[in-house]
Amino acid sequence: MHTDFAINDELLNDEYGSNDESPFPSECKDEIYGIELFYKCFISRYYACPTFFYGSLYEACQAAFASANIKERCPLLVYIHNGRSTFSNTFCETTFCSEVLIDYLLENYIVWPWDITLKSNEERLLIIWQKTFFLPLRIDYFVDKYPMLIGIRCSSSGLIKSFEFTSLLRGDRLTRTQVKATLDTLLSELIAFKEEPDLFQHDLNVKSRENVLQQIDDNQLNTTGTVYQCSRRRFENSSIASNSSLHSTTRDTEHHPDLLHFHNDQIKLNNTIIMLIQETSIDLNPSTQTNQAVRVYVRLVFLRIGEIDTLNEKYQAHASIESRWSVSFNEFLSTLSIENQNLLSNGKTIILEKYTESYWHPQLYIENSLGDLKEQIKYTAKINKYDNLIYICEHRIIKGLFWEKLELHHFPSDVQDLSISVTSMFFHEKVLLCPDPYQLSGINREAFIDQQEWSLYEHVDSEQRFIKDFLFSTDDNDEHEMKHRNNKEEPKRSVLTVTCHAARQSAYFFWNGYFLILLITSVSFCTFGMPMQVAINRLQVSCTLLLTSVTFRWTVNRSLPTVSYLTSLDKYGLLCMTNLVIHSFWHSVISVITWTRTTDYRATSDSWITSLDHGAFYVTLGIFVAFHIVVIIWFFSVPFHHRKQMEKKDKHYRTLVLEMVKTRDHQILKQHNNGYTHTETERI
DSSP states (O other): OOOOOOOHHHHHHOOTTTTTTTTTTOOOHHHHHHHHHHHHHHHHHHHHHOBBOSSSSHHHHHHHOOOOOOOGOOOOEOOOTTTTSSSHHIIIIIIIIHHHHHHHHHOOOOOEEEEBBBBBHHEEEEEEEEHHHHSSOOOOOOOGOOSSSEEEOOOOOOTTTEEEEEEETTTEEEEETBBBBHHHHHHHHHHHHHOOOHHHHHHOOOHHHHHHHTTEEEEEGOOOOOEOOOSSSTTTTTTTOOOOOOOOOOOSSSSOBBBBOOOOOTTSSTTTEEEOOOOOOHHHHHHHGGGEEEEEEEEEEEEEEEEEETTTTEEEEEEEEEEEEOOOOOHHHTTTTTHHHHHHHHHHHOOEETHHHHHOOOOOETTTTTEEEEEEEEEEEOOOOOOOEEEEEEEEEEEEEEEEOOOOOOTOOOOOEEEEEEEEOOOOOTEEEEOSSSSOOOSSTTTTTTTTEEOOSOEEEEEEEEEEEEOOOOOHHHHHHHHHHHHHHOEEEEEEEEEEEEEEHHHHHHIIIHHHHHHHHGGGGGGGGSGGGHHHHHHHHHHHHHHHHHHHHHHTTSOOOOOSSHHHHHHHHHHHHHHHHHHHHHHHHHHHHHHHHHSSSSOOTTSHHHHHHHHHHHHHHHHHHHHHHHHHHHHHHTTHHHHHHHHHHHHHHHHHHHHHHHHHHHHHHHTSSBOOOOOOOOOO
């Protein structure tokens, strides 16, 4: 079918190392030379090769789509090879270089190859694609997504030229059906793509094109301009929006104006293109394009922790929240100016003004806030270098009071969790909040106000949970509420809780709590030194100490919230008070024995009553000492051990931060090298 394919036979006579990963040389600037080496490599490795087009990508498009007769046109198939992928060698050997597929491609397709094993050639392909189609090519950072086949079709009439880009193969899977790529399945996919009807030719007519041109200011249009249309989903969906006229001659049918973008070679930014995008209002809600919930990745940083109010169970905080979600690549680019498109393509961050007025956002709010929060919100967009997707990022600065349930079981050696819970007004079927896998949440410990009373730990924990039966009166939620009622399921909302940890400085309470109670209780043992005949004085001293201990307990409890359980200080104080009560009972008993067993209410030093009193002293003293030994062991094995675990988590957190920094530095270094090394980032 194609007669302009020339094969350099001299290439077949040269030896080509089968172990070379890249068929292309480093920094290949000559497309024809690179394709010749590509063909030579395939013949050397697989003893067969599809008939490649020897020329530039622009020339391949001319050869495929230049014919005025639509029936004589054929699709263009772009093959992107990556030698580092484990699927590349298997695919080429078993499928791509099979005789049946080679014959079919020769008669029905023009095949243009490129290799991105080396980073320099990957960047070269991006430049070639941009110059040819005036659109950025989305390169996948994951090596297992290669090899890749992209089918291109073109429809043109007059000034309007429309390209349709369809991803046919990624890795070892067909993109549309996600089945494993074999000779039969790939051949069926290629046949279906070629025979798919051209929707543009049914809807696009001369009259509609004239209406388009009439609405454009003549001062902004150069007569040599060319119009291109981007498909709505360049790589994810083969279907494209129809090109209807901008103004309908009938009022019965609803028509939407299209967005136009014009190219002018006389303008410095000559990569401007003309795009016809159906619908004036672009819907950037990912949930409308898939039945799955939109994953919103959240990162929270505690900028400053204020006063921690233990009595009222609340604390002050100043925090920064970054929430990001991916949007459709082509649809989002169509809403940007040319300057912002260039900035975005170069990896820069762009600021989106009044984003929420026109586009979808997850409608986040803080669940555990008290009163009105001071908030500052802005939106930006950037291409993520890890997965090569465009992410909208909501930057939210909040300041205010937050409620927190304080656990005081180990008071005053307690470690409190200070959390901020972020949730959405949408149910979990639409929005799912997740911790950011590439950026760790954190805390600024230097700007902590309450450092005299608390000590902050360095690590921060993130917990994903769900809350049930929490509805808002909106039309969208009414629909979901009816759906849940029909399914007899309770609606749920996704919540992400980010928690930092603060340990109480317990030295004050040990000296002014435990130690004073110990002194008061220890004095009660001095009453055993009083003679039997003054047993009434023993009772007076014991009761006085008991009342002193009760008064002291009331003083301590005034600074603590009313809880339904006992803290460790409460338990210690009650047990010491029990010791005082036991002493008082004993002194009453020994006083009665002395009164009834002696004639003059006197007990000599060698009498059995004195021995019994001494025995009671040693028993109660032994129990008192054993009790304190148990208390000390408990402190080291429970609350102090918990603090040790917090310190270990701090070390682990610092290790994770260092690993992430090294990973980023490694990736930045690799970007300047010719080789491309894929590094998977661990989800934290």
